[in-house]
Amino acid sequence: xxxxxxxxxxxxxxxxxxxxxxxxxxxxxxxxxxxxxxxxxxxxxxxxxxxxxxxxxxxxxxxxxxxxxxxxxxxxxxxxxxxxxxxxxxxxxxxxxxxxxxxxxxxxxxxxxxxxxxxxxxxxxxxxxxxxxxxxxxxxxxxxxxxxxxxxxxxxxxxxxxxxxxxxxxxxxxxxxxxxxxxxxxxxxxxxxxxxxxxxxxxxxxxxxxxxxxxxxxxxxxxxxxxxxxxxxxxxxxxxxxxxxxxxxxxxxxxxxxxxxxxxxxxxxxxxxxxxxxxxxxxxxxxxxxxxxxxxxxxxxxxxxxxxxxxxxxxxxxxxxxxxxxxxxxxxxxxxxxxxxxxxxxxxxxxxxxxxxxxxxxxxxxxxxxxxxxxxxxxxxxxxxxxxxxxxxxxxxxxxxxxxxxxxxxxxxxxxxxxxxxxxxxxxxxxxxxxxxxxxxxxxxxxxxxxxxxxxxxxxxxxxxxxxxxxxxxxxxxxxxxxxxxxxxxxxxxxxxxxxxxxxxxxxxxxxxxxxxxxxxxxxxxxxxxxxxxxxxxxxxxxxxxxxxxxxxxxxxxxxxxxxxxxxxxxxxxxxxxxxxxxxxxxxxxxxxxxxxxxxxxxxxxxxxxxxxxxxxxxxxxxxxxxxxxxxxxxxxxxxxxxxxxxxxxxxxxxxxxxxxxxxxxxxxxxxxxxxxxxxxxxxxxxxxxxxxxxxxxxxxxxxxxxxxxxxxxxxxxxxxxxxxxxxxxxxxxxxxxxxxxxxxxxxxxxxxxxxxxxxxxxxxxxxxxxxxxxxxxxxxxxxxxxxxxxxxxxxxxxxxxxxxxxxxxxxxxxxxxxxxxxxxxxxxxxxxxxxxxxxxxxxxxxxxxxxxxxxxxxxxxxxxxxxxxxxxxxxxxxxxxxxxxxxxxxxxxxxxxxxxxxxxxxxxxxxxxxx
Numbered sequence: 001x002x003x004x005x006x007x008x009x010x011x012x013x014x015x016x017x018x019x020x021x022x023x024x025x026x027x028x029x030x031x032x033x034x035x036x037x038x039x040x041x042x043x044x045x046x047x048x049x050x051x052x053x054x055x056x057x058x059x060x061x062x063x064x065x066x067x068x069x070x071x072x073x074x075x076x077x078x079x080x081x082x083x084x085x086x087x088x089x090x091x092x093x094x095x096x097x098x099x100x101x102x103x104x105x106x107x108x109x110x111x112x113x114x115x116x117x118x119x120x121x122x123x124x125x126x127x128x129x130x131x132x133x134x135x136x137x138x139x140x141x142x143x144x145x146x147x148x149x150x151x152x153x154x155x156x157x158x159x160x161x162x163x164x165x166x167x168x169x170x171x172x173x174x175x176x177x178x179x180x181x182x183x184x185x186x187x188x189x190x191x192x193x194x195x196x197x198x199x200x201x202x203x204x205x206x207x208x209x210x211x212x213x214x215x216x217x218x219x220x221x222x223x224x225x226x227x228x229x230x231x232x233x234x235x236x237x238x239x240x241x242x243x244x245x246x247x248x249x250x251x252x253x254x255x256x257x258x259x260x261x262x263x264x265x266x267x268x269x270x271x272x273x274x275x276x277x278x279x280x281x282x283x284x285x286x287x288x289x290x291x292x293x294x295x296x297x298x299x300x301x302x303x304x305x306x307x308x309x310x311x312x313x314x315x316x317x318x319x320x321x322x323x324x325x326x327x328x329x330x331x332x333x334x335x336x337x338x339x340x341x342x343x344x345x346x347x348x349x350x351x352x353x354x355x356x357x358x359x360x361x362x363x364x365x366x367x368x369x370x371x372x373x374x375x376x377x378x379x380x381x382x383x384x385x386x387x388x389x390x391x392x393x394x395x396x397x398x399x400x401x402x403x404x405x406x407x408x409x410x411x412x413x414x415x416x417x418x419x420x421x422x423x424x425x426x427x428x429x430x431x432x433x434x435x436x437x438x439x440x441x442x443x444x445x446x447x448x449x450x451x452x453x454x455x456x457x458x459x460x461x462x463x464x465x466x467x468x469x470x471x472x473x474x475x476x477x478x479x480x481x482x483x484x485x486x487x488x489x490x491x492x493x494x495x496x497x498x499x500x501x502x503x504x505x506x507x508x509x510x511x512x513x514x515x516x517x518x519x520x521x522x523x524x525x526x527x528x529x530x531x532x533x534x535x536x537x538x539x540x541x542x543x544x545x546x547x548x549x550x551x552x553x554x555x556x557x558x559x560x561x562x563x564x565x566x567x568x569x570x571x572x573x574x575x576x577x578x579x580x581x582x583x584x585x586x587x588x589x590x591x592x593x594x595x596x597x598x599x600x601x602x603x604x605x606x607x608x609x610x611x612x613x614x615x616x617x618x619x620x621x622x623x624x625x626x627x628x629x630x631x632x633x634x635x636x637x638x639x640x641x642x643x644x645x646x647x648x649x650x651x652x653x654x655x656x657x658x659x660x661x662x663x664x665x666x667x668x669x670x671x672x673x674x675x676x677x678x679x680x681x682x683x684x685x686x687x688x689x690x691x692x693x694x695x696x697x698x699x700x701x702x703x704x705x706x707x708x709x710x711x712x713x714x715x716x717x718x719x720x721x722x723x724x725x726x727x728x729x730x731x732x733x734x735x736x737x738x739x740x741x742x743x744x745x746x747x748x749x750x751x752x753x754x755x756x757x758x759x760x761x762x763x764x765x766x767x768x769x770x771x772x773x774x775x776x777x778x779x780x781x782x783x784x785x786x787x788x789x790x791x792x793x794x795x796x797x798x799x800x801x802x803x804x805x806x807x808x809x810x811x812x813x814x815x816x817x818x819x820x821x822x823x824x825x826x827x828x829x830x831x832x833x834x835x836x837x838x839x840x841x842x843x844x845x846x847x848x849x850x851x852x853x854x855x856x857x858x859x860x861x862x863x864x865x866x867x868x869x870x871x872x873x874x875x876x877x878x879x880x881x882x883x884x885x886x887x888x889x890x891x892x893x894x895x896x897x898x899x900x901x902x903x904x905x906x907x908x909x910x911x912x913x914x915x916x
Contacts, residue, residue, distance in 0.1 A: 001218060001299050003027035003068055003218055003219075003297075004027065004296050005026055005027055005028060005030075005096065005098070005104060005109065006024065006025070006026060006027075006096075006109055006111070006296065007025040007026060007027055007069070007290050007294065007296050007297060008024070008025040008289070008290045008293045008294035008296065008297075008379075009022070009023055009024035009025055009293070009294070009379075009382075009383070010022045010023065010024045010094055010106075010131075010139070010383050011023045011024070011293065011382045011383065011387055011434065012092075012139070012141055012382065012383055012384060012385060012386050012387060013073065013386065013387055013388070013434030013435070013437070014075075014386065014388070014434060014435065014436065014437060014512070015084070015141050015142070015143060015386040016084075016143075016513060017078070017083045017084045017085075017143065018077065018078045018079075018080075018082075018083055018084070019075065019076065019077060019078065019437075019438070020034065020036065020075070020076045020078070020084070020092070020141060021073050021074070021075045021076070021434055021437045022034055022073070022074050022092070022094065023071070023072070023073050023430075023433065023434045024071070024072050024074070024094065024096075025069065025070070025071050025290060025294075026062055026069075026070045026071075026072070026096065027068050027069065027070070027218075027219075028068075028070060028098045029061075029062050029064060029070050029098065029099065030062050030070065030072075030096045030097055030098045030099075031058045031059035031060065031061055031062075031096075031097045032055075032059050032060045032061075032062060032072045032074040032094060032095070032096055033054060033055035033059035033060070033074065033094070033095040033097075034054070034055050034074045034075075034076045034092060034093075034094060035051060035053075035054040035055070035092065035093045035094075035095060036051070036052045036053045036054065036076070036090050036091070036092050036141075037050055037051060037052050037090065037091040037092075037138070038052045038088070038090060038091075039088070039089055039090070039091065040089045040091055040132075040137065040138075040140055040183065041091035041137070041138050042134075042136050042137055042138070043093075043105075043106075043107045043112060043136045043137070043138060044136065046091060046093060046138055052082070052090070053076065053078060053082050054076075055074060055076055058097075059074070059095065059097070060072050060073075060074040060075070063429070063456055063459060063460060064460050065219075065286060065429065065459060065460075065462075065463075066219045066220035066221075066283065066286070066463060067219075067220065067221060067465055068218050068219040068220065068221065069219040069220065069286060071429055071430075071433075073433045073434050073437045073440070074094070075437045075438070075441065084143050085143070086142075086143045086144065086145050086146045086185075086515055087142075087143075087145050087146060087150075087185050087186060088142065088143075088185055089140045089141075089142055089185045089188075090140060090141050090142065091132075091138035091139070091140050092138060092139060092140070092141055093105055093106050093107075093138055094106055096109075106131060106138065106139075107136065110128065111128065111130075111131050112130050112131060112132060112135065112136050112137065112138070113128070113130055113135050113136070114126075114128065114129055114130050114135065115127040115128040119376075121173065121177065121376070121377055122377075122880050124373060126373070126376045127295070127376070128376055128379075129173075129376040129377065129379070129380045130380075131379075131380055131383045131384070132182075133176065133177060133180075133182040133380070133384075139380075139383040139384050140182070140188075140384055141384075141386065142185050142188060142190060142386075143190070143514075143515075144190045144191060144514040144515055144516075144517070145185070145186060145190065145515070146515050146516070147516065148516040148517060148559050148560065148846045148861065149845075149846050149847060149848055149861075150186050151190055151514070151516070151517065151844075151845065151846060152187070152188065152189045152190050152843060152844075152845055153189070153190060153191050153192075153193070153562070153843075153844040153845075154172060154175070154189045154191070154192045154193070154385070154841065154842065154843055154844070155192070155193040155194070155195055155564075155650045155652075155685070155687050155842050155844065156168055156169060156194060156195070156652065156687045156688075156689070156690040156840065156841045156842060157194065157195040157196045157197055157392065157566065157651075157652020157653060157687065157688045157689055157690060158196065158197040158392075158394075158652050158653065158655060158688045158689025158690055158691070158692040159194075159197065159198060159199070159200075159292065159689065159690040159691045159692070160197070160200040160203055160394070160689065160691050160692040161200065161203075161204075161205065161208065161292070161367065161368065161371045161691070162200060162203040162204060162205050162208075162274075162364075162367065163367060163691065163692060163693075164363070164366070164367055164370075165689075165691050165692065165693055165838070165839045166370070166374075166691070166839050166870055167370075167371055167374050167378070167690065167691045167839070168689075168690035168691060168839040168840055168841040168868070168869065168883075169378050169381070169690045169691070169841065170374035170375075170377040170378050170381070171841045171868050171870075171883040172189065172192065172377075172378075172381040172382075172385065172841060173377035173378065173380055173381040174377075174868075174882060174883050175189055175841075175843065175868075175883075176188060176189070176380075176381060176384060176385070182384065188384075188385070189385050189843070190385075190386070191385070191386050191388065191512070191514075191519075192382075192385045192386065192387045192388065193388050193389075193519070193521075193562075193564055193650055194387065194388070194389045194390075195390060195392070195564055195565075195566050195650055195651060195652040195653075195687075196390060196391060196392025196393075196394075196395075196566035196567075196652050196653055197391075197392045197393070197394040197395065197566075197652065197653070197689070197692070198289075198292065198389060198391075198395060198431060199279075199285075199288050199289060199292050199394065199395055200394040200692075201278065201279040201285065201288065201394060201395060201396060201397055201423055202264070202270075202272040202274050202275045202278045202279070202394060202397045202398045203274045203275075203394070203398075204277040204278065204279055204288075205277065205364035205367065205368065206257040206258050206276075206277050206311040206356065206361075206364060207302075207305050207311075207361070207364050207365055207368060208277075208291070208364075208368060209252075209257045209277040209279070209284070210252065210257055210305065210306065210310075210311075211291070211298070211301045211302075211305075212279070212284050212287040212288055212291065213251065213252050213283075213284065213287075214301060215287045215290070215291075215297045215301075216281070216283035216284060216286075216287050219283060219286065219287060219290075220232065220283045220286075220463060231249065231466075231467070231468045231469070232249070232250040232281050232282060232283050232463055232468075232469065232470070233247035233248065233249060233250065233468055233469065233470070234247060234248055234249075234250045234254075234255065234280055234281060234415060234418060235247050235414035235415055235418055235472075236248065236263075236267055236337070236338060236341060236414060236415050237267065237413070237414055237415075238334070238337050240333075240337075245414045246334045246337065246338075247468075248334070248335075248338050250280065250281035250283065250284070252321075253324045253325055253328075254325060254335075254338060255280055255281075255342075256321035256322055256325070256342075257276075257277045257311050257321060258276050258277055258311050258312075258321060258353070258356055259276065259319075259321055259322060259342050259343075259353065260275060260276055260277055260278045260280065260342070261274075261275045261276040261278070262341065262342060262343065262344065262345060262351060262610070263341045263342050263415070264278045264280075264397070264419075264612075265346075265610040265611065265612040265613065266341065266344075266345060266346040266610055266611045266612065267341045267413060267415050267416075268410060268413050268415040268416035268419055268612070269406075269409035269410045269412070269413045269416045269611055269612045270397050270398075270399065270406075270410055270416060270419075270612045271398065271399040271402060271406060271612045271613050271616065272397050272398035272399060273398070274398065275397070275398075278397065278419075279423075280415075280418075280419055280422070281422060282422040282425060282426060282462065282463065282470075283463075285422050285423050285425075285426035286426050286429075286430070289426060289430040293375075293378065293379065293382065294375060294379050295372055295375040295376060295379070298372055298375075302365065302368060302369060302372060305365065308356065308358065308361040311356050311361070312355060312356040312361075313353065313355065319353065322339065322342065322343070325338065325339050325342075326339060345609050345610060346609070346610055346611035346614070347609060349609070371691075387434070388435055388510075388512055388519070388521065388564075389431040389432075389434075389435060390431075390435075390508065390521050390522070390523065390564060390566055391427050391431065391508070391525060391566070392524070392525065392566040392567070392652065392653050393525065395423055395426075395427050395431075396419070396420055396423035396424065396427075397419065397420075397423070400420070400525060401525055401526065401528050401537065402537060402616075402624075402625075403530055403533065403534050403535060403536070403537055403616070404491055404499045404530040404532070404533045404534070404535075405533045405534050405616055406612075406616075407490075407491065408490075408533075409611070409612060410612075411487060411490075417482070417487055420485075420487060421478070421481060421482050421485060421487055424485050425455075425459060425462070425481055425485075428452075428455050428459075428506070429459060432452075432508055433452075433456075435508075435510050435521070436510040439452040439453075440452040440453055440455075440456055441453065451484050451505040451506045451507075452506065454480070454484060455481065455484055455506065458477040458478075458480045458481045458484070459477075459481070460477075461476075461477035462477045462478060462481065483505070484504070484505050484506045485504055485506055485526075486502050486503070486504025486505065486506070486526070489502040489503070489504060490502070491529070491530065497531070497532055498529060498530065498531045498532070499529060499530040499531075499532075499533075500529050500541055500542075500543070501527045501528055501529045501538075501540075501541030501542075501543065501544050502526075502527070503527075503543070503544075504526060507523070507547075508523045508526060509521055509522050509523045509547075509548040514558075516558060516559045516560070517558055517559065517560050517561065517562060518553070518555070518558045518561050518562070519561075519562040519563075519564060520548070520549060520561065520562070520563045520564065520644075521564040522540060522548050522549075522563065522564060522565045522566075523540070523544075523548065524539040524540055524565055524566045524567050525539075525566070527540050527541055527544035527547075527548075528540070528541065529541030529542065529544075529630075529633065531630060534616050535629075535630075536624040536625065536626075536629035536630060537624075537625060537629075537630070538630040538632075538633040539565075539567055539625065539627060539630070539633070540633065540637065541633070542633065542636060545633070545636060545637055545640055546640070549563075549637075549640045549641065549644075551640075551643070552643055553643060553644045559861065560646050560647070560648055560846075560861070560863070560893060561641075561644040561645075561646070561647050561648070562647075562648050562649075562650060563641065563644075563647055563648070563649050563650070564649075564650045564651075565649055565650075565651050566651060566652060566653055567625055567626070567627065567651060567653050568626070568627070568649070568651040568652075568653065568654060568684055568686050569627050569634075569637065569638075569649050569651065569682075569684060570627075570649065570660045570662050570682060570684035570774055571626050571627075571628065571654070571658075571660070571684070571686075625653070631753050632751075635722060635751075635753060635770075638662075638664060638682070638770075638772065639666075639770070641680075641682065642664060642666060642680045645664070645680035645681050645682070646680075646681040646682070646683070646861075646893035646894070647680075647681070647682045647683070648682075648683050648685060648844070648863050648893075649682060649683065649684040649685065650685055650687075650842075650844075651684065651685070651686050651687075651688075652686065652687060652688035652689060653688055654686060654688050655688050655689050655692050655693055655694045656686070656688060656693070656694050656835050656836065656837050657686050657687050657688055657835070657836040657838075657840040657842065657867045657887065658686045658776065658777075658834060658835045658836070658889075659683065659684065659685050659686065659776075659777040659865050659889035659891065660683075660684045660774050660775065660776050660777060661681070661682070661683050661684075661774070661775050661777060661891040661892075661895075662681070662682040662683075662684070662772055662773065662774045662775075663679040663680075663681060663772065663773050663895040663898050664679050664680040664681070664682060664770065664771075664772045665679045665680075665770060665771045665772065665900050666679075666680065666769070666770045667769055667770070670724070670769070673767065674767060675767060675768070675770070675771060675900055678894065678895065678896065679772075679895050679898070681892075681893050681894060681895055683863050683891045683893065685842060685844060685863075685865045685889070687840050687841065687842035687865075687867065688840070689839065689840070690839060690840070690841060691839055692839075693837055693838055693839065694837050718755070718773070718774045719755060719756040719757075719771070719772065719773045719774070719901040720753055720754065720755055720756070720771065720772055720901075721752075721753075721754050721755075721756060721764075721768040721770075721771045721901065721902070721903070722751060722752065722753050722768055722769055722770040722771065723751060723752040723753075723766075723768055723769055724750075724751050724769045725750050725751065725752075726747060726748060726749060726750040726751075726752045727750075728765065728766065729747060729765060730747065730752055730754075730764065730765055730766055730768070731747060731754070731759065731762050731763070731764060731765060731903065732762060732763050732765055733759070733762045734761055734762065737759075737760050737761050737762060738760060739758065739759060739760055739762060740758060743755075743758055743759065751769075754903070756901050756902060756903050756904060757903075757904055758904075759903040759904055760904075762903060763903075764902055764903050771900055771901050772901070773898060773901050776834050777834070777889040777890070777891055778833045778834050778889075779832070779833040779834075779887050779888050779889065780888070780890060781888055786886070787871070787884040787885070787886055788873075789828050789829055789871035789872075789873060789881075789886075790828060790829050790832060790871070790886050791828075792821070793821045793828065794821070795807060795814075795817045795818065795821055796817070828871065829869070829871045829886055832886055832887045833887065836867050836869065836886060836887045838869040838871070838886070839869055839870070840867045840868065840869050840887075841867070841868045841869075841883070842865050842866070842867055842868070843865070843866045843868065843885075844863065844864065844865055844866075845863075845864045845866070846861055846862065846863055846864065847861070847862045847864060847890075848860070848861050848862070849861075849862055849892075851892065851894075851896060852896075853896045858896075860892045860893065860894050860896070861892070861893045861894075862890050862891065862892050862893065863890070863891055863893060864888065864889070864890050865888070865889045865890075866885035866887070866888050867885065867886060867887040867888070867889075868883040868884065868885055868886070869883060869884075869886050869887075870882070870883050870884070871886065
């Protein structure tokens, strides 16, 4: 199709007092300028005479990625006399000049008008929404406010199109538009942090992979009529020629929809249990970002999808998606090898793929229609809120860098390493570039290029016009990119058996400043260490932690530090302590049993049947990637963060939303005889996912089983005591006491890290070197103050005047009404005070409150997380519900009263007096 000039964006990225960066994707090479005006401006008032600052001539040149895809992060450096001020709005415009064409602006491109003119933001068939929230109003940017109590920070993660959940990122637009909040520099969201899984490369519905490839032809096709198709090649191995790597054109003939799973797990060596239409090529990765952030490339493709039969075996069992490849394989051994990889497991078992039913096809299409419907809201919101991003795993594949065995298998596979490279290069261009654009620019007076600069240089050469590629020959662009990404590095094994993290040239962590807060964004994926080849990962190795978290905070005067960690650092204790260790064993046992009972009939993964998961333990990432599984690295992280207290951790990944507060006691000096009186404070806020939720069985258990609800309401926390050395023995266990062997074994390790439960009369011999306590947070609001669809249903639905207490006796009528209420309650979001299972967008704010500290009163800052979601009212199915704060968590950033943890029945650790 004919491509519009603007394919996606503008997305407002980094905003500092002296810097503004905006990302945009174009279909043609152009020079891009950014122009600023003070205050909110209509385009008629945004003239050269009222202009505040603009990009110098000739503007930023776009980066050619493909013949039809050109990217730019236009970065405006402001001089000292032109510093952005907090609590003020600034309007901005883009000027795009394609060579030989007239300059275009947001207005001339139609981006400041609604299409259709009477568009309802929540309606159907909306093509565009005016980016300034009113027709001809320019979009705005702003800084965080002067006071922490005015800060409004938003975070979310896990946005997967391949499910029926609503898209929570669209609710950012609701936060801006409700009561015309976009007019206020104090009420608008000031920063947005997308904390991982901005795309799901391994979970792609079959119709979407078709649309992506259709668009790849326009984005990467050559300009020559003789070669209109993309010619990107994907590598695969050939056992008959072990020294040679074969390649195939990255199209739907060689890599058909619904048939990629065996190839991904057995040839690429990956572990994803999805992957039947896994994104593989660089072109597909790029197209996916464009499809997730804008509706421009969608066009009318949803209405012109090929019939279901194109993705499905016919009535006689002939596999139509593979028909063209089967024909090629008759005369070409290379094509036959690729066909075998697509249709067989690693152990040679031929797979019979299950039917892609009418119901499957209709569900996939319906999910895409709904995702597409709200994209104009997503696009508008991203143009108006400074947006910062970091990857988790699905930007590449589920389980990315899960363990050492994963790294060895995937990095040794030509296809596996190519997919990782393609995904990471796309991440760098679509996400990483805007996070810290200064690293991607030349440095004044320094000729040596930064690694990020080099990445952009090689990206231009990655898929040159009219040449089959990428060329992995040493010195060529693909090989240089792999070197920058560290794909050629291997984790070195130490004497104790653990594998230290690698140290790639490209670093993805960064810092975001604010007047009263500062944000550290951590890389929890590419700097992993591993206790063994198949152990759960250490999400950031020791040296990498020191690099990402300096010894002391700088600046030192911030009231709070945010730390973005894609994987929750302090998970709900009930999950980390009880469920997670059990879950991955259950998943693995299930797969082992399936292997022994029957062969797979639908191409699905089994733990021991596929090369990628063979001999691995714990391949369910949501169960095994918790920080708690590597105690040494976890404790080291807490110790490094302690000087930054109070710390608010922002995380996603786990497909539920929750909040937990940790108090962390420590010694000021190693030789101190007592722990500090007031502990450091860490508050973990989890918002996951924007469009992904725990599997239905888990949600059903949460909503319907009384035992699980009692567990979540029981305020079960977690505690730990830590000793730097195991001598002298920190605990005395009486000879007649039955203490579990595992606990006794912990006392032989150094450092010693022990829970406080399970000691049965043992006594503590000495003061620990550190101690911590985690408590889950619960929504403190009264039922009447929460959204209607989360309030308990009335026992008297027919009579609003009656209250539940009007039932005076336990008679048959009362029981009948209770049973009916339970049935009605299953249609409501009734159990969400601690953990929210639903699409969620988190709004974080602060509030100062007076607290008692002994006999005196002191001001204590509270952090508040409001989790927005929607719940359809079964009595009103015609109206689309608006997002509401279904869950609210509050936590003080100081702990003035909690006693220091100790082992049960043990002596309490020494605590200094208040004035010490």
